[in-house]
Amino acid sequence: MNAIINSPLFGIFLTLVAFETGVFISKKFKYSFLNPLLIGNILIVGFLLITGISLESYNVGGDYISVMLSPATVVLAVPLYRQISKLTQFWKPILAGIFAGSLTSIACVILFSKLLGLSNTLMLSLLPKSVTIPMGSVISSQIGGIPSVTIIAITVTGITGAVAAPAVCRFCHIKHKVAQGIAIGTASHALGTTRAMEMGEVQGAMSSLAIGIAGLFTAVVAPLLTAQF
Numbered sequence: 001m002n003a004i005i006n007s008p009l010f011g012i013f014l015t016l017v018a019f020e021t022g023v024f025i026s027k028k029f030k031y032s033f034l035n036p037l038l039i040g041n042i043l044i045v046g047f048l049l050i051t052g053i054s055l056e057s058y059n060v061g062g063d064y065i066s067v068m069l070s071p072a073t074v075v076l077a078v079p080l081y082r083q084i085s086k087l088t089q090f091w092k093p094i095l096a097g098i099f100a101g102s103l104t105s106i107a108c109v110i111l112f113s114k115l116l117g118l119s120n121t122l123m124l125s126l127l128p129k130s131v132t133i134p135m136g137s138v139i140s141s142q143i144g145g146i147p148s149v150t151i152i153a154i155t156v157t158g159i160t161g162a163v164a165a166p167a168v169c170r171f172c173h174i175k176h177k178v179a180q181g182i183a184i185g186t187a188s189h190a191l192g193t194t195r196a197m198e199m200g201e202v203q204g205a206m207s208s209l210a211i212g213i214a215g216l217f218t219a220v221v222a223p224l225l226t227a228q229f
Contacts, residue, residue: 005053011061018043032166037191038159066133079197083205090178097179098210101186102217105130106225125149127222129157131215132189139219143226154189161188162195181206186214 004010022039048058080087087094106127113123125145128136133154140150165184174180177200184192185207193211197204 005057006060008061008064011058012064013061014044014047014058015040015062015065018047033163035159035162037155038163041155041159077208079201079205080208083202086178086202086206087209094178094182094206094209095213097182098186098213099217101183101210102130102214103221105187106218106222110225120144121146122149124226126153127226128218129153130187130189131218132211135215135219139222143223155191158188158191161192165192165195166199177202178206182210185210189214 018040019036021043022034022036025039026034026036044058047053048055109123109126109129113126118126121144124143125140125147126149127143127145128139128150131139131154133151136150136154137147139145140147161184165180165188168174169180169183174183180199181196181203184196184203188195189211193204193207196207
């Protein structure tokens with residue numbers, strides 16, 4: 001049994017089963033808060049706690065899936081290519097929206113960290129919460145944060161965005177498809193983009209674009225703003 005648990009296939013198999021279960025539940029009940037990734041995470045954590053299997057044993061296979069995050073993110077360029085006309089038509093408001101959203105995200109983390117009395121290390125770990133995991137973990141380590149905490153923050157941010165994006169767009173009366181995509185991608189990276197693609201091809205393409213630009217902007221601005229910490 002130990003040989004099976006410590007095999008890479010165990011972590012991969014558990015992840016796939018948990019995610020497919022999440023997809024099934026999400027499609028069956030069709031509630032926005034039943035996000036497949038959220039359900040999958042809950043199932044995996046619950047299974048590990050009940051069985052007493054260590055996270056290290058799971059990560060033997062789970063790390064193989066993590067390695068595929070970067071190339072999988074690149075695939076998001078496909079819908080962007082199909083909507084290149086939208087990019088050339090609205091490139092100024094697109095860039096302005098991404099920069100404003102990224103700067104607001106960073107400023108909110110700093111503000112609330114100070115108000116709540118969080119340590120500088122924890123604050124720096126939370127700064128890259130709105131970029132993808134591969135970029136966010138690198139940014140976190142470069143500015144003095146804790147990459148593992150950053151990954152948790154990124155995951156929570158992405159799931160929250162994927163669940164709440166349609167409701168937020170309705171509440172804020174964001175009706176333009178380009179604006180919806182830029183807002184979702186800037187705030188909740190790849191996980192939010194999966195939801196944006198469900199809303200429409202234009203939203204998905206713009207959200208994909210926002211992921212890359214927001215990540216680059218954060219990588220440049222975060223070290224400058226946090227140099228004093």
